[in-house]
Amino acid sequence: MRNLILLIQQYYSFFIFLFLEIICLSIVFSNYSYQQTSYINSARNISGNLYTQKNKLSTFFSLQSVNDSLQKENARLMHTLGLHLPTNPLKDTSYTTKRTIDSVTSTIQYRYIPARVLNNSIDQKTNYITLNVGSLQGVKKNMGVISGNGIVGKVSHVSPNYCTVLSLLSEHFVVSALVADGTVGKVTWDGLDPSLVLLTGIPQSVKLKKLDSVFTSGYSAFFPEQILIGRAAQVMNGTSYKIWLSTNFRNLHYVYVIEDNTNVERSILEDSTKITP
Amino acid sequence: MSTPIKFTLNFIAIMAVQIFVLNDIVIKSSISILGFPAFIPFIYPLFILLLPVSTPNWLGMIIGFFTGITMDMFCNTPGMHASACVLLAYCRPFLLRLFFQQNIKELGNTIPSLFRMGFSTYFIYICLAILIHHLAFYTVQIWSFSQILFILLKTLVSGILSILLIILSQLLFAQKEIRRS
Numbered sequence: 001m002r003n004l005i006l007l008i009q010q011y012y013s014f015f016i017f018l019f020l021e022i023i024c025l026s027i028v029f030s031n032y033s034y035q036q037t038s039y040i041n042s043a044r045n046i047s048g049n050l051y052t053q054k055n056k057l058s059t060f061f062s063l064q065s066v067n068d069s070l071q072k073e074n075a076r077l078m079h080t081l082g083l084h085l086p087t088n089p090l091k092d093t094s095y096t097t098k099r100t101i102d103s104v105t106s107t108i109q110y111r112y113i114p115a116r117v118l119n120n121s122i123d124q125k126t127n128y129i130t131l132n133v134g135s136l137q138g139v140k141k142n143m144g145v146i147s148g149n150g151i152v153g154k155v156s157h158v159s160p161n162y163c164t165v166l167s168l169l170s171e172h173f174v175v176s177a178l179v180a181d182g183t184v185g186k187v188t189w190d191g192l193d194p195s196l197v198l199l200t201g202i203p204q205s206v207k208l209k210k211l212d213s214v215f216t217s218g219y220s221a222f223f224p225e226q227i228l229i230g231r232a233a234q235v236m237n238g239t240s241y242k243i244w245l246s247t248n249f250r251n252l253h254y255v256y257v258i259e260d261n262t263n264v265e266r267s268i269l270e271d272s273t274k275i276t277p
Numbered sequence: 278m279s280t281p282i283k284f285t286l287n288f289i290a291i292m293a294v295q296i297f298v299l300n301d302i303v304i305k306s307s308i309s310i311l312g313f314p315a316f317i318p319f320i321y322p323l324f325i326l327l328l329p330v331s332t333p334n335w336l337g338m339i340i341g342f343f344t345g346i347t348m349d350m351f352c353n354t355p356g357m358h359a360s361a362c363v364l365l366a367y368c369r370p371f372l373l374r375l376f377f378q379q380n381i382k383e384l385g386n387t388i389p390s391l392f393r394m395g396f397s398t399y400f401i402y403i404c405l406a407i408l409i410h411h412l413a414f415y416t417v418q419i420w421s422f423s424q425i426l427f428i429l430l431k432t433l434v435s436g437i438l439s440i441l442l443i444i445l446s447q448l449l450f451a452q453k454e455i456r457r458s
Contacts, residue, residue, distance in 0.1 A: 013334035017367040020342050024363060027349075027356030028417055047350050054297050121352065123303050123315040125418055128353035164353060192314050250303075 041157050041164050042119055042130040048162035051118040051130055059116075059253070066253050073148035110224055113137055113257040115145075118162070122194040122249050127167040129153060133257060134161040144222035144258040150229055150246035151175065152255050154222045163257075169194055169249060177229055178217035179208060187214070187229055187243065194250065196233065197243050204238040214243055221263060221270075280329070280386070288324055288344070295321040296351045299442075316431055318438035320446065321348060322410045325366050326403070329386045330377070334370055341366030354418070361414035368409055376402045391447040403443055411436045 008015060042048060059066065115137075119130040133139050135158050145152040145165050153173070156166040166173060168189065175187045177199055185201040199214060212232045218225040230243040260266075303317045325341050332340075345359030352358065373389065376398050391399045411432040419428050 013338070013367070016335045016338055017363065020338055020363045021360055024342070024345070024356045024360035025417070028360065031355035041353050041355075042351055044350060050296075050351075058301075119300075119351070121300070123317050124352075124354065130353075194315050 041128070043134070043157045043159040043162040043164045045159065045161075048118070048130065048132075048159070052132060055116065055118045055132075062253065065251065069148060069253065076148070109260065109262055111259040111261065113139060113259060115255050115257055117252050117255060120167075120249070120252055122167075122169055125191055126170040126172070127249075128156070129165040129167050129252070129255075131163050131165060131255065131257070132161070134159050134163050136160050138259060139163050139257050140259075142222065144220075144224075144260075145255050146223065146227055146258060147247050147252060147255045149248065151216060151223055151227055152247055152249075152252070155257065165255075167249065168197070168245070168247070175223070175229065176217045176219040178215045178225075179206065180212055181206060184217050184219060195245055195248070197230065197245055198236070198240060199232070199243050200240040202239050202241065208232045208235070208241055210234075221260075221266065222258075224258065224260070284328070287327065291321055291324045292344075292347060295319065295348070300352065314427070314431060316435040316438075318435060318442050319407075319411070319414070320439060320442050322362065322365055322407065322439075323443050323446065325362060325369065326406055327388055327390070328369075329388055330373055331385050334367070337366040337369055338363050357414060357417045360417055361410050364413045365406060365410045369406070372402055372405055390451045391444070392451055399447075400440075400444065403440055407436050407439050407443070408432070411439070 042051065113133055115131040115133040117129055118132055119128075121127045121129075129145075129152065131139075131145075139155055139158055141155055141158055143155045145154060151168060153165045153167040153170070155163050157164045168175065168187075170189060171191060173189065177185050177187045179185065179199075179202065183202055183206045185199050187197050187199050189197050202208065210232055214229045214232065216223040216225060216227045216229060228246045230245040230247075232241050233244045234242040236242060299318055299320060303315050321344065324344055325337065328337055328340065341362040342359055345356075345362035348354075348358040348362075349356060376394065377389075387393060389399075389402070394402065412428070415428045415431045415435075419431075
């Protein structure tokens with residue numbers, strides 16, 4: 001016993017090192033799969049508040065580019081209004097609301113919650129974005145997030161006034177994608193270039209040309225159908241392609257959190273078909 | 278000014294620069310160097326390296342732990358910065374013993390700065406410390422043996438920029454010492 005105490009006295013700094021390192025690594029590995037709740041994230045009150053202050057300052061300097069992007073988005077919205085909208089298969093259910101523009105009534109399935117990006121990273125294996133909306137504004141876990149140009153990610157942690165979004169630029173993030181002829185593939189990120197993603201699972205018979213656009217498919221529970229992901233940049237081998245992302249993650253200011261009103265019904269149905277072990 | 282207050286201010290200043298300026302560099306600049314993955318320089322290990330020589334090892338490690346946890350909170354990286362910082366704080370006395378020829382006890386409260394140690398000694402000291410920190414951080418972050426070259430590449434490109442920034446910041450802010458001595 002005395003020898004043990006002597007040993008601890010002699011190497012006490014090494015034992016403290018081991019102790020602290022075990023705490024750190026247990027935090028790392030308990031949060032390694034991103035679905036789990038992280039206790040350390042920027043949706044906390046202190047860090048969220050600081051990021052709000054910083055954002056107030058930095059938005060002032062980027063007013064020009066923000067104005068440009070808003071103007072472009074307005075133009076896009078006006079363009080879509082003038083065109084024929086795809087008819088919504090959902091008629092009148094308790095989940096939809098009615099909208100009337102120029103005496104044309106259509107049903108709306110999605111609600112968009114506008115949000116500002118407070119913090120963003122692109123250099124890690126799993127990247128997160130902090131937004132200035134939270135559960136008080138109606139944000140819930142696993143909602144999809146899009147920007148004016150394309151998809152961004154899905155909500156992973158929510159606090160009353162802030163939320164963190166798991167960015168598309170993350171190792172385990174898989175999005176179901178649709179190419180022009182209706183083939184469905186998978187889009188993932190390989191962790192290297194923040195402007196390129198990988199499209200896999202396209203059969204060899206389907207040939208994509210350069211600059212062919214890739215959209216989200218309706219299989220995903222987070223994103224609406226027909227939202228642009230990007231354009232084909234390069235053929236890797238027969239079945240996988242590199243895709244230029246249409247969202248510029250380096251310059252992300254305003255995004256929309258998508259609340260899918262029909263998602264409740266859909267998830268209840270999908271969960272009921274799952275075989276529980 | 279008493280030492281704890283001075284170091285708290287030091288801590289706030291270094292963390293503010295790291296979180297609000299350096300973490301944004303990679304995002305706001307649209308230049309992507311061909312082939313290189315996105316990376317950010319880390320200047321915040323400087324806070325652990327600037328602790329007085331006489332700081333006991335256990336205190337250094339606890340300070341390192343809290344520095345890392347603060348960084349983790351703002352970067353959404355659970356525990357990764359903390360583990361790298363604790364390792365760096367553990368290695369710090371060994372590095373100091375390597376580079377200070379005098380007895381550590383005689384030095385007392387001196388801060389290991391550029392002008393106290395001389396340029397070449399300080400440069401190697403910073404290089405080794407940053408190498409340990411970055412290698413630990415990127416190993417924990419990427420965590421796969423098949424990508425060991427990727428870990429080394431990221432350590433190298435990020436480390437070079439970090440060392441450059443730390444030396445520059447020392448040249449800017451450590452000048453008082455040279456006038457006094």
